[in-house]
């Protein structure tokens with residue numbers, strides 16, 4: 001099956017997409033993660049998107065569409081995929097539909113994870129991510145065993161440049177204005193399921209799995 005995960009920053013899309021990816025054996029494709037890799041490597045693409053990401057603004061549709069066209073044509077997407085952080089605008093969603101049609105595929109399910117703005121601000125301002133493997137921690141609810149060091153790979157933990165409170169508020173506004181309209185786009189296509197993301201991550205995953213078995 002081909003999935004999209006929708007939801008505000010901090011809703012838990014990345015966490016749930018990773019869990020579902022493991023469960024179903026299909027790739028988890030996070031555009032944010034792909035762009036952060038480019039930033040880290042200092043590629044021309046990374047330089048092009050740096051200023052947008054630092055401010056919590058979306059990078060131009062054309063840039064992300066080129067990246068995704070290549071990614072979706074890779075072999076590992078043959079048996080299904082989970083998109084996390086893409087599409088984020090109506091233009092991206094329409095182009096994705098057209099692109100998938102060309103390669104005889106379609107989106108089967110769009111999972112919207114709902115959380116309050118208060119939860120987002122609390123979660124993101126306490127988040128640390130591993131510079132090496134991308135694992136994420138929460139200083140209040142899931143702290144690393146050793147301060148500043150990743151439990152999984154020993155890498156250094158840092159706050160994301162866009163997890164500062166002023167940038168978080170902008171990202172929330174950007175979500176409401178540019179990405180929220182996708183909910184009705186996919187609701188009209190009969191593909192949207194809404195999941196309460198305030199609960200513990202295992203309960204949220206269970207709710208997602210239950211929604212899949214409902215057809």
Ligand code: AMP
Pocket residue numbers: 009031032033035052053054056057058059060061064084085086087088092162171
């Ligand atoms: P994320 O990790 O999904 O929160 O993405 C981090 C940042 O990457 C966003 O704030 C945007 O600047 C950029 N980004 C990721 N995905 C997209 C997308 N589909 N369209 C435009 N910008 C994106």
